[in-house]
Amino acid sequence: MAEPSKYLIVGASAAGMAAAHTIRAHDPQGVVTLLSQEPDPPYFRPMIPFMVSGKKRAEEIAMDGCGPYTAQEITVKTNARVMSVDTKKKSVSLDDAQTFAYEKLLLATGSRPYIPSEIEGTNAPGVFALRTLADARNMAQRVTSTDHAVMLGGGLLNLKAAFALLERGIKVTLVVYSPEVLSQLMEPEDAFLLRKALDKAGLKIRTGASATGVNSGPSGVTGVALDDGTELPCQMVCIGKGVRPNVEFLDGSGVQVENGIVADATTGTSAPDTYTAGDVAVTFDPVTGDRVMTALWTNAVEMGRCAGQNMAGVKTAYTGTFGILNATQVAEEPFVSMGVVHTKGKDLEIHTHRTEATYAKLVFGPAGDRLVGALFIGDITNAGIYRYVIRNKTPVAKFKRQIIDHTLHYGHFLT
Numbered sequence: 001m002a003e004p005s006k007y008l009i010v011g012a013s014a015a016g017m018a019a020a021h022t023i024r025a026h027d028p029q030g031v032v033t034l035l036s037q038e039p040d041p042p043y044f045r046p047m048i049p050f051m052v053s054g055k056k057r058a059e060e061i062a063m064d065g066c067g068p069y070t071a072q073e074i075t076v077k078t079n080a081r082v083m084s085v086d087t088k089k090k091s092v093s094l095d096d097a098q099t100f101a102y103e104k105l106l107l108a109t110g111s112r113p114y115i116p117s118e119i120e121g122t123n124a125p126g127v128f129a130l131r132t133l134a135d136a137r138n139m140a141q142r143v144t145s146t147d148h149a150v151m152l153g154g155g156l157l158n159l160k161a162a163f164a165l166l167e168r169g170i171k172v173t174l175v176v177y178s179p180e181v182l183s184q185l186m187e188p189e190d191a192f193l194l195r196k197a198l199d200k201a202g203l204k205i206r207t208g209a210s211a212t213g214v215n216s217g218p219s220g221v222t223g224v225a226l227d228d229g230t231e232l233p234c235q236m237v238c239i240g241k242g243v244r245p246n247v248e249f250l251d252g253s254g255v256q257v258e259n260g261i262v263a264d265a266t267t268g269t270s271a272p273d274t275y276t277a278g279d280v281a282v283t284f285d286p287v288t289g290d291r292v293m294t295a296l297w298t299n300a301v302e303m304g305r306c307a308g309q310n311m312a313g314v315k316t317a318y319t320g321t322f323g324i325l326n327a328t329q330v331a332e333e334p335f336v337s338m339g340v341v342h343t344k345g346k347d348l349e350i351h352t353h354r355t356e357a358t359y360a361k362l363v364f365g366p367a368g369d370r371l372v373g374a375l376f377i378g379d380i381t382n383a384g385i386y387r388y389v390i391r392n393k394t395p396v397a398k399f400k401r402q403i404i405d406h407t408l409h410y411g412h413f414l415t
C-alpha cells in the first residue's frame, strides 16, 4: 500500500487540479495525491485542437508552472488507472494492483467520447475522437498522410477539431444528422450567421445524413459509408457524438451513480468523505432547477474549488452548474449561448434581433419578468452581465427594454 493521503483525487484535470490547489490553500500540510490514467501530466484540455493544427506544442498547454497551477507539494501520479474504490476501507486499487488509502476522496474522472456501436469499423487506424493530448498527437501525425477528413457530429468540439484540420490545409467534410450544426447550443434557424462563417472558412457540411460504417484498407481509413448509400472517400475520421461519464470503476462501491455521480448540495456523494466535481458529476442548474451534467472547463474548475473547500473542512454550498459558452475560436465568429435557448413549444417570451452581422435572441420566462436565456452571435458585448441577470434570477422590469435592445450595461445596476 502506498503512503496514505489525507486527500486523494482521482482525475488530474480541470476539477481535480482546482480542488487540489484549493485544498492546499486551506491546509498547507495534508498530503494531496492525484491519480491520472493518462500518460501526460495535467494540461489544458480545451487547447488540444491547437496541437492538431500545429499552433502549440505540448509544453505550451501544460498546467504545471502555469498561473495558479504551480506545484505546491501536490503529487500527480500518471499512468495510474483506478479500477475500484472501497469506501468502507477508504482505499482505491489501481490496474497494477497498487492500493492508495485516503481520508477524503474526490472523484473527478470526467468523461470520454461516445462511439456509437451502430457505426461499423470504428477501430480502423485513422479513426479518432479528440479528447486527450495523446489523441491530438496521433491526429497531428495522421494528417501528414491525409487529404480529406470526415467529421461525424456537429457539436462544438468536433467543429474545433474540424478547424484545426482545415488549418493544416486538408479538405474537411462535416456530416451531421440534425438540420444544422451546434444543435445543442441553438435552434437551427438561429445558426444562420455561424453557418455563413463556416461555409466561408471552407468547411463542407452535409446535414440530415448519418454514417453507417467506416471503410478501411491496409493503411487504415479509406472512406465513410452514409445512410443514403453513398461513400465519402477519406483518410481520417473524427467522431464527435457526445461524451459518457467515467464511472465504471465505481461498481460495487456504494457511490450513487445515475448516469454520472450524484452530488449533494456541498459536492458530497452518497459515500462518506467522498466528493465529486466536473464533467462526471450530476448537479443542478440554478436557473431551471433541473439535474444536469455539463461539459465545460469553467464549471469543472468552479465545482472542483467548491469540493476542495469542503474536503479541507470549509463547508461550502455549491451554487449549481450554469451553462455558458463563448466559442470565439469557431470560424472567427464570436457567440455566446446561455440558459434556455431551445424554445419551440414552450411557454416563453422570445425576442430576436437580426442584422447583417449580428444576431441576438433573448428568452424570458412565461411571466416576462425574468430573463432565462440568451444567445448572441457576432456581438457578445456585455454577455457577462446577461449571465449575471439569468443566473441570479434578477427581476428585469426596470431594464427589460435595455435587455431586449442589447444595450444593458453595468450602469443599470448602480442604483
Ligand SMILES: Cc1cc2nc3c(=O)[nH]c(=O)nc-3n(C[C@H](O)[C@H](O)[C@H](O)COP(=O)(O)OP(=O)(O)OC[C@H]3O[C@@H](n4cnc5c(N)ncnc54)[C@H](O)[C@@H]3O)c2cc1C
Pocket (backbone or CB within 6 Å): 010, 011, 012, 013, 014, 015, 016, 035, 036, 037, 038, 045, 046, 047, 048, 049, 080, 081, 082, 083, 108, 109, 110, 111, 130, 131, 132, 157, 160, 246, 249, 277, 278, 279, 280, 294, 295, 296, 297, 298, 299, 300
Ligand atoms: C477538444 C476539446 C475542446 C474543449 N473546449 C472547451 C472550451 O472551449 N470551453 C470549455 O469550457 N470546455 C471545453 N472542453 C471541455 C472541457 O475540457 C471539460 O469540460 C473539462 O476538461 C472537464 O474537466 P474534468 O476535470 O471534469 O474532467 P476531464 O478533463 O475529462 O478529466 C478527467 C481525468 O480523469 C481521468 N480518469 C478517468 N477515469 C479514471 C480512472 N479510473 N483512474 C484514473 N484517472 C481517470 C481521465 O483520463 C482524465 O484525465 C473541451 C474539451 C475538448 C475535448
